[in-house]
Amino acid sequence: MQRSRLLGGAVAAVEELGWTNVTVASIASRARVSRKTFYDLFDDREDCLLEVCEDTLERVLAELRAAKVGELPWSERVRAGLWVILGFFDREPELARMCVVESAHGGPGARAWRSDVLERLIVVVDEGRLRGGGAVEVPGLMAEGVVGAVLSILSRLLMVGEGGGVVGALDELASLVVLPYVGAKGARAMRKRPLPQTPPPSSLQSRIYHAGEDPLADIPMRLTYRTARVLEAAAQHPGASNRQIGELAGIPDQGQVSKLLARLQNLGLLTNTAGRDAHTKGTPNAWRLTSLGERVTEQLHLDTDLHKDST
Numbered sequence: 001m002q003r004s005r006l007l008g009g010a011v012a013a014v015e016e017l018g019w020t021n022v023t024v025a026s027i028a029s030r031a032r033v034s035r036k037t038f039y040d041l042f043d044d045r046e047d048c049l050l051e052v053c054e055d056t057l058e059r060v061l062a063e064l065r066a067a068k069v070g071e072l073p074w075s076e077r078v079r080a081g082l083w084v085i086l087g088f089f090d091r092e093p094e095l096a097r098m099c100v101v102e103s104a105h106g107g108p109g110a111r112a113w114r115s116d117v118l119e120r121l122i123v124v125v126d127e128g129r130l131r132g133g134g135a136v137e138v139p140g141l142m143a144e145g146v147v148g149a150v151l152s153i154l155s156r157l158l159m160v161g162e163g164g165g166v167v168g169a170l171d172e173l174a175s176l177v178v179l180p181y182v183g184a185k186g187a188r189a190m191r192k193r194p195l196p197q198t199p200p201p202s203s204l205q206s207r208i209y210h211a212g213e214d215p216l217a218d219i220p221m222r223l224t225y226r227t228a229r230v231l232e233a234a235a236q237h238p239g240a241s242n243r244q245i246g247e248l249a250g251i252p253d254q255g256q257v258s259k260l261l262a263r264l265q266n267l268g269l270l271t272n273t274a275g276r277d278a279h280t281k282g283t284p285n286a287w288r289l290t291s292l293g294e295r296v297t298e299q300l301h302l303d304t305d306l307h308k309d310s311t
Helices: 002-017 024-031 035-041 045-066 074-091 093-105 108-126 133-137 142-160 166-192 225-236 242-249 254-266 291-299
Strands: 270-272 287-289
Touching: 002 024, 002 035, 002 045, 002 093, 024 035, 024 045, 045 074, 045 093, 045 108, 074 093, 074 108, 074 166, 093 108, 093 142, 108 142, 142 166, 225 242, 225 254, 225 287, 225 291, 242 254, 254 270, 287 291
Parallel strands: none
Antiparallel strands: 270 287
16 A cells, blocks of 8 residues: 555655655655655665556556547547547646656666657557558658657646646647648648547546645555455456455455455445345345545555565
C-alpha cells in the first residue's frame, strides 16, 4: 500500500523540484513513508520516477484501446489518437509534465523509456508514407521530424499552461502530422470527420497520482496485503462466493475469509448481492465492489511476488 503513496510523493516532488533535483528523501517525506520502506520497494529514485511514467503510459494506451482508435483509417487515427492523449494530459497535467517534459532530464533509464515511446510514435506516423501514392516520395526521416516537432510544441504548451488546455491545439497538431503525407486538402478533410466516442475516464481502471495527494488517505481502515488481495479478487470476479474469494486471494481458512468479507462490507467496500436469502443454507454469497471499493482497488498496485505478512 505504501507504493501508491510513494508514487504520489514522486509526482509531487517532480512538480515542485524538477526531475534532476528530486531525491529519495524528497519523495519519502511527501509520501510520509520512511526511507527504509522506499528501498524495500524501489532500487533508487529513478526506479520510482520511471514507474510513474510507465504506469501513465499504460493508462494512455488503455484509453486509446477503449476509443478503438486502431480501427480508423490512418489520418483519422492520428487525429483521434492525439485527441485521446491530449484529453488525458488536460485531466492529468502533473503527470503530463513529468512524462513529457521532466523525463528528458532523467538518467539512462529515463532516456531509454523516452526513446522507446518516441520510436513507437514514429512508427505510427511513418505509416502515412507507406500508404502509397505520392506519400511514398516523402523522406523516411519525415516521421521523426514530425514527432519531434509535436513533442516540442506540447512541451511548451504544458509548461506555459495556456487557457483551454493542450486539447485546444488538436486540429493544428493533427494537421502538422498528416500534411506531408496527404496534402492540404486531405488534412482539411480529416478535420471534418467526427471524433470517436470514448468511455468516461472514471470507467477505465487505472491508478492516478495527483501531486501532493495521498491516494488512499481517506480509506476507513488500514489496508493489508491480504485485504488488497480480497478486493482485487472481487474486482476481477464480481459475484464470487466466500470460497472463491478465499481461493483467489490465497486464504485457505474460510473462517478468516468470512470475517474479512464481513468487515469490508461494514466499511462500505464490498456488498453482498446474493439477496435476502444469502444466508439460507446452501445459498452462496455473491460479493461485488461498491463505488468506494472500486476507487480503492484502482489505487492498489499489487505485485504477485510480494511476500508480506497478511495478518
